[in-house]
Amino acid sequence: MGRVNGRLNGRRAEVEANGEKVNVAILGAGSIANTMATTLVKMAADERYAGWIHPYAVAARDYERAEEFRGRYGFDRAYGSYEELAADPMVDLVYIATPHVFHAEQAILCLKAGRNVLVEKSFTANAAQARELLKVADETGLLATEAIWTRYQPSRAIINELVASGELGDIRMVRADLSYENHGRDRITNPALAGGALLDVGVYALNFIDMAVGADHGRTIASLNTVMVPYESGVDQSNVTTIVYDDGMMAVATSSRAVASDRAGVIEGDKGYAIVDNINNPTGIDVYGLDHEAKRHIDVPAQLTGYEYEVAAAANAILDGLDECAEMPHADTMRIMELMDRIRGAWGLAYPFERR
Numbered sequence: 521m522g523r524v525n526g527r528l529n530g531r532r533a534e535v536e537a538n539g540e541k542v543n544v545a546i547l548g549a550g551s552i553a554n555t556m557a558t559t560l561v562k563m564a565a566d567e568r569y570a571g572w573i574h575p576y577a578v579a580a581r582d583y584e585r586a587e588e589f590r591g592r593y594g595f596d597r598a599y600g601s602y603e604e605l606a607a608d609p610m611v612d613l614v615y616i617a618t619p620h621v622f623h624a625e626q627a628i629l630c631l632k633a634g635r636n637v638l639v640e641k642s643f644t645a646n647a648a649q650a651r652e653l654l655k656v657a658d659e660t661g662l663l664a665t666e667a668i669w670t671r672y673q674p675s676r677a678i679i680n681e682l683v684a685s686g687e688l689g690d691i692r693m694v695r696a697d698l699s700y701e702n703h704g705r706d707r708i709t710n711p712a713l714a715g716g717a718l719l720d721v722g723v724y725a726l727n728f729i730d731m732a733v734g735a736d737h738g739r740t741i742a743s744l745n746t747v748m749v750p751y752e753s754g755v756d757q758s759n760v761t762t763i764v765y766d767d768g769m770m771a772v773a774t775s776s777r778a779v780a781s782d783r784a785g786v787i788e789g790d791k792g793y794a795i796v797d798n799i800n801n802p803t804g805i806d807v808y809g810l811d812h813e814a815k816r817h818i819d820v821p822a823q824l825t826g827y828e829y830e831v832a833a834a835a836n837a838i839l840d841g842l843d844e845c846a847e848m849p850h851a852d853t854m855r856i857m858e859l860m861d862r863i864r865g866a867w868g869l870a871y872p873f874e875r876r
Contacts, residue, residue: 532839536571542835543576543610545635547602547626548617549589552640553578556615557593559827566824573835576612579605602626606633613834615667616640619707620714621873624649627664631656636663638834642723645714645871647857654850663837665830665845665853668727672829672847675802675820676731679787682794682818683732687807689791694733694771696725696799699758699781708777709753711871716755718748718860721800722775726856728785728799729763729771735855739765746863754869761863801826 535541544560546553560575576596580586583600590598599605605614606629614630616623616639624644627637631653643666644650657664670676683691698721707713708720730736741763748759758776765771774781785796792809796802805818823829833845844850864870 532572532836535839541572541574542838543574543612544615544831544835545577545579545597545605545608545611545613546615546617547579547605547630549578549580549585550617553589553615553617555825556617556827556831557589557595559825559831561593562824563828563831566828569828569832573831576610577605577608602629606630606635609634611635612838613638613663613831615831620645620719621712621871624653627653628656631660631662631664634660634662636834636838638663638665638667638830641666641668642714642719642860643853643857645719646874647854647861650854650857654854657843657850661843663834663843663845664850665834665837666848667827667830667834668723668848669826669830670724670727670799670801671731671852672833672845673802673820673823673826674829675796675805676847678805678818678820679732679794679796679802680736682805682807683737683787687792688787688789688794691733691787691789692769693788694729694769695774695784695786695788696728696732696771697774697781697785698722698724698783698800699774699776699779701780702757702777709751709755711753711755712873714871715753716751716757716869717759717775717777718756718863720775720777722756722759722761722773723856723860724800725773725775725785726761726859728796729773730852730856732785732787733769733771734763734765735852739767739769741859742766744862744866746866748867748869750869756867756869759863759867 563569563573578589579599586598614635744763746761748756751757757778761773763771783798785799787794795806807815
């Protein structure tokens with residue numbers, strides 16, 4: 521079904537009633553693209569999504585790779601170039617699944633061709649690229665939203681409700697860590713690909729803090745201190761950032777691509793504390809009292825993969841004619857991008873393409 525400027529008209533119920541669907545395409549065929557493809561296939565078989573979400577196409581830098589990907593997941597179309605995918609008028613939403621450094625260029629390509637975009641984190645390599653991308657989104661009137669899945673998942677509301685409930689008392693400290701071993705992928709250590717732990721995994725720690733006690737609760741950053749240990753290539757291997765908010769709330773974000781960690785988020789108050797088991801994809805929250813005895817466990821709803829929420833939010837936004845998702849509005853994306861620029865600036869870390 522063709523679209524005008526890649527945009528669907530009418531709301532979800534009307535689309536389902538007409539037998540129409542939001543055609544989702546994936547730009548890129550790497551590991552995260554496979555996770556999204558698995559998600560889309562599961563959504564297409566799930567009664568909550570089957571009536572309005574359709575796995576449609578994939579594009580890679582060569583056709584054979586794209587065709588193998590298409591066949592594996594049963595998509596309709598495969599393209600051997602990103603330009604061909606962007607030119608397909610049947611595409612309603614493109615998921616950008618490539619390294620950070622390419623996001624701005626590829627999202628802009630899609631937007632200018634009339635395609636809405638869901639851009640994998642980090643949204644871009646720096647704030648300047650993010651502004652350029654969002655400027656094109658504004659000019660085209662199309663959706664551009666960041667695919668940082670924790671912003672869309674039910675765990676976000678659960679954590680915010682716990683914080684607001686008073687059960688933990690006066691919360692004054694939050695800690696968040698996300699670290700993984702180095703899998704040997706070039707994108708992790710290559711400065712030309714905007715490598716390093718911060719943009720790859722540290723972005724989750726910063727978003728967790730922002731949601732748990734930061735901007736979601738009306739706070740602004742008063743000061744920060746940060747330090748990192750580099751790889752031989754110069755990008756950050758491990759890092760620690762301490763944030764102090766305008767009301768004295770303190771937060772510590774740590775991340776690494778050299779070690780494994782518990783991936784925990786800890787919210788600390790004067791009546792107790794809560795441990796979120798994995799800030800990258802929370803599945804449960806344990807609440808403790810002052811005696812350090814567990815008071816209760818909060819389950820997070822079962823998921824298909826966890827990616828389905830960002831896809832559904834983006835599709836709904838398209839159907840409603842919006843250019844951003846309420847779960848991750850452009851202001852939130854820009855705040856985190858500017859914060860990561862500020863952190864890298866304190867380290868003296870600039871990528872090669874930023875120095876040119």
